Amino acid sequence: MQLLTERNIAILAVGAFGIFSVGVFCTTVLPRFVDRELMDPKPNMRPYTEQEARGRKVYLAEGCVYCHTQQIRHLKSDQKRYGWRLVDAPPSKGWEYAYDNPHFIGTKRTGPDLGRVGGKYSSEWHWSHFKNPRDLGEKFRNLPESKMQQASIMPSYAYLSDEQIKDLTAYIQTLGRNVNWRKDKDGQLLNDYEE
Amino acid sequence: MNVTKLKENRAAYLFLTTGCVCLLIGMGMGLFVALKFLFPLLGEYPLFSFGRIRQAHTNLVMFAFLLQVDIGIMLYIIPRLLHTKLFSEKLGVATWAVYNVAVGAGVIRILMGINQGIEYAEIAPPFNYMIVLAWVMLLVNIMATILRRTVRSFYVSVWYVVGALLWTAVVYITGSILTQYTTGLNQANLSWFYVHNAVGLVFTPCGLAAAYYLIPKVLNTPIYSHKLSLIGFWVIAFTYCWTGAHHMIHGPNSYWLETVAILFSWSLIIPVMAVVTNFLGTYATAPRATRFKTAESKLLFTGTIYYLLTCLQGPFQAIRTVNTVVSKTDWVVAHAHMALLGAFGLIAMAGAYYIIPRIVKRPLYSPRLANIHFWMTFVGLLTFMFPMYVSGPMQGLAWLNIERTFLEILAEQRWVWMIRMHSGALILLAQTLFFYNLWETLYGKSYFMKPIEEKVA
Numbered sequence: 001m002q003l004l005t006e007r008n009i010a011i012l013a014v015g016a017f018g019i020f021s022v023g024v025f026c027t028t029v030l031p032r033f034v035d036r037e038l039m040d041p042k043p044n045m046r047p048y049t050e051q052e053a054r055g056r057k058v059y060l061a062e063g064c065v066y067c068h069t070q071q072i073r074h075l076k077s078d079q080k081r082y083g084w085r086l087v088d089a090p091p092s093k094g095w096e097y098a099y100d101n102p103h104f105i106g107t108k109r110t111g112p113d114l115g116r117v118g119g120k121y122s123s124e125w126h127w128s129h130f131k132n133p134r135d136l137g138e139k140f141r142n143l144p145e146s147k148m149q150q151a152s153i154m155p156s157y158a159y160l161s162d163e164q165i166k167d168l169t170a171y172i173q174t175l176g177r178n179v180n181w182r183k184d185k186d187g188q189l190l191n192d193y194e195e
Numbered sequence: 196m197n198v199t200k201l202k203e204n205r206a207a208y209l210f211l212t213t214g215c216v217c218l219l220i221g222m223g224m225g226l227f228v229a230l231k232f233l234f235p236l237l238g239e240y241p242l243f244s245f246g247r248i249r250q251a252h253t254n255l256v257m258f259a260f261l262l263q264v265d266i267g268i269m270l271y272i273i274p275r276l277l278h279t280k281l282f283s284e285k286l287g288v289a290t291w292a293v294y295n296v297a298v299g300a301g302v303i304r305i306l307m308g309i310n311q312g313i314e315y316a317e318i319a320p321p322f323n324y325m326i327v328l329a330w331v332m333l334l335v336n337i338m339a340t341i342l343r344r345t346v347r348s349f350y351v352s353v354w355y356v357v358g359a360l361l362w363t364a365v366v367y368i369t370g371s372i373l374t375q376y377t378t379g380l381n382q383a384n385l386s387w388f389y390v391h392n393a394v395g396l397v398f399t400p401c402g403l404a405a406a407y408y409l410i411p412k413v414l415n416t417p418i419y420s421h422k423l424s425l426i427g428f429w430v431i432a433f434t435y436c437w438t439g440a441h442h443m444i445h446g447p448n449s450y451w452l453e454t455v456a457i458l459f460s461w462s463l464i465i466p467v468m469a470v471v472t473n474f475l476g477t478y479a480t481a482p483r484a485t486r487f488k489t490a491e492s493k494l495l496f497t498g499t500i501y502y503l504l505t506c507l508q509g510p511f512q513a514i515r516t517v518n519t520v521v522s523k524t525d526w527v528v529a530h531a532h533m534a535l536l537g538a539f540g541l542i543a544m545a546g547a548y549y550i551i552p553r554i555v556k557r558p559l560y561s562p563r564l565a566n567i568h569f570w571m572t573f574v575g576l577l578t579f580m581f582p583m584y585v586s587g588p589m590q591g592l593a594w595l596n597i598e599r600t601f602l603e604i605l606a607e608q609r610w611v612w613m614i615r616m617h618s619g620a621l622i623l624l625a626q627t628l629f630f631y632n633l634w635e636t637l638y639g640k641s642y643f644m645k646p647i648e649e650k651v652a
Contacts, residue, residue, distance in 0.1 A: 001426070002348060005354070006305050006346055006348045006349050006354075007348050007349070008244070009338070009341050009342065009349075009357070012349065012354060012357055012455060013357055013374055013430075014643070016354070016357060016358045016360045016361060016362075016428075016432050017362075019429070019432050019433040020358075020361075020365075020396070020432050020433070020436055022433070022436075022437035023433065023434070023459075024388070024436050026437065026455070027384065027388055027436065027437055027452065027455070027456070028369065028384055028385050028388050028439075031381070031384050031449065031452055032381050034386075034449075034451075035380075035449045035452070037379060038447075038448075038449055039379060039380045047267055050454035060310065060312045061247075061309070061310065062244060062246045062247070063246020063247055063249060063250055063307070064246055065244070065246075065312065065314075066245070066246050066249045066250070067245070069523060071412075071446045071447055073441065073445035074445045074446075074518060075445055075595075077594060077595040077596075077597055078445075080262065081594065081597050081601070082596040086571070091447070092446070092447045093447055093494050094379070094380040094447045094448065094449070095379075095380075096329050096447070097378070097379035097380050097383070097447065098378060098379045098380075099378060100378055100379050100382075101375075101377070101378040101379075101382065102312035102313055102374070102382065102386075102388070102480060103378070103379055103380070103382050104312070105383050105443060105446065105447070107314065107442060107443075107522075107523065107527065108379070108391075108523055108527060109523040109524070109594075111601075112601045115306075126198070127295070133235075134235075136602075147573075148508065148602055148603070151602050151606040152235075152237045152602065152605075153231075153232055153234065153605065155231070155235055155239070155244050155245045155246070156235075156236070157244075158239075158241060159239070159241050159244075164524040172203065183206060195362070
């Protein structure tokens with residue numbers, strides 16, 4: 001048995017390319033039209049400020065995405081683990097990434113997910129954490145002092161300039177805040193960006 | 196060295212040897228990454244920060260080693276399968292130069308902090324455009340070679356090479372260039388299309404083209420079944436590219452796209468089983484005495500088995516419940532190494548062992564050393580991957596239990612990173628033997644040995 005594709009280069013090439021392009025179309029072009037609702041920014045979203053955009057550049061250059069994902073998956077464990085004071089974190093929605101280029105959704109969790117980390121810690125905490133992750137300070141106040149405080153394997157970013165760390169922190173503080181989800185103990189919504 | 200003799204396969208020779216040098220550099224970077232997991236303070240310079248060397252590692256092993264050696268194999272086997280000469284050696288050498296400048300400069304810029312942020316497509320303009328240029332040059336060269344063939348029909352390897360040339364062009368341009376004009380979830384769809392198909396429609400067809408040529412040659416036995424070859428090729432061409440979205444199951448993507456990706460992941464079992472049955476059938480019909488004699492035959496056999504295992508893992512990982520546990524853990528790291536090093540890396544090494552001596556017309560310096568290289572790589576790979584296949588699910592299950600802090604779970608992973616670092620070092624050591632063997636073949640004592648006869652394909 002010998003097919004025409006085994007003798008004619010044009011038919012082989014067009015055939016191999018043709019049936020491949022069906023899948024290409026359906027998984028890269030089609031979703032853009034079918035899932036428009038999911039992908040387009042919501043009206044109350046704001047694009048990144050200049051400082052936050054600079055912070056994103058640092059995040060990009062340092063490859064933080066290879067250790068941190070930015071997606072609360074539709075799993076109870078994700079929502080609880082990355083929640084805040086007993087409030088579950090809402091799962092990440094497609095439109096929340098609308099202004100992200102490149103996106104930092106990520107595939108590997110060597111460190112915790114950062115999808116909703118914005119507002120959870122003070123900017124001062126981030127500052128000292130970036131300078132030296134081996135000293136987690138009060139984040140883990142009730143952990144056994146010695147060992148766990150030293151356990152982080154995040155690189156230290158002390159080599160970044162103070163400006164860069166400020167920009168990066170400004171960006172980190174925006175993460176997940178397109179949904180106003182953190183509540184204080186009286187049930188009041190907290191979406192105050194720190195200045 | 197006799198230059199006139201080298202003339203004919205100059206381009207293939209350059210691609211193959213440069214690829215083998217880059218293997219050492221790329222794996223060295225990998226070992227550095229593994230060390231950073233244990234000693235995060237090691238090499239605390241911006242150039243060597245974890246996020247940067249991790250990208251340098253993946254780009255070097257994928258583009259500077261694997262794709263480079265695959266191109267070399269392609270340039271060698273295509274003229275032989277079609278009983279003609281390569282269309283233009285000059286164009287081939289120019290392709291080699293453009294490609295290596297692009298990848299080299301791209302990786303250096305990654306270390307300097309300039310990257311595109313799309314996994315596996317980090318190399319930033321203008322160098323990614325240069326890679327596309329090199330690819331087009333290769334495509335022209337191979338297509339022109341096919342047009343001046345002196346035999347009528349194509350062998351399986353030729354189908355895969357033609358497929359690889361066309362698919363890679365689309366896959367790479369989508370991942371590296373089109374992503375830059377999109378944002379957010381839309382971009383994520385493109386980038387995971389790319390990540391998945393960089394393996395599935397770049398390295399798979401290149402590796403299978405090589406294996407379809409090498410296995411019958413090395414075993415001196417015709418390929419087991421023509422029908423299986425056909426099924427394997429055409430089903431891969433249709434099904435592989437649908438599965439990108441299985442990289443973010445439970446994530447922000449739409450449910451229908453996830454489901455499509457999962458279903459097509461399962462359909463991949465068809466072509467994979469066809470190909471693997473075909474290869475193993477060839478092994479089974481080969482003369483018993485020579486079946487596993489040479490390092491090449493062992494490398495190809497192990498590559499086939501890992502190809503099977505990695506492609507069975509894929510669909511299982513894509514089941515929603517399984518994905519809940521293993522996704523985002525160290526399991527994924529083991530899976531990636533099984534596909535790229537275990538399957539296609541080993542096949543590429545077999546290609547280098549088989550082809551380089553034939554190009555320079557001198558026997559391999561030491562077949563025994565090649566065997567030692569194989570066994571060390573084999574043991575290294577086992578002890579590299581399997582601890583992570585244990586620790587990955589453990590990590591994943593621990594994450595499901597929200598009583599346990601992230602940091603506790605992290606600290607428990609140390610033992611597996613320790614094993615991984617040592618196995619990685621063993622693999623790297625094995626590759627230095629590989630390198631030494633090839634070096635001696637090219638420049639060493641065996642220069643004075645009797646030249647080997649090349650059988651015509």
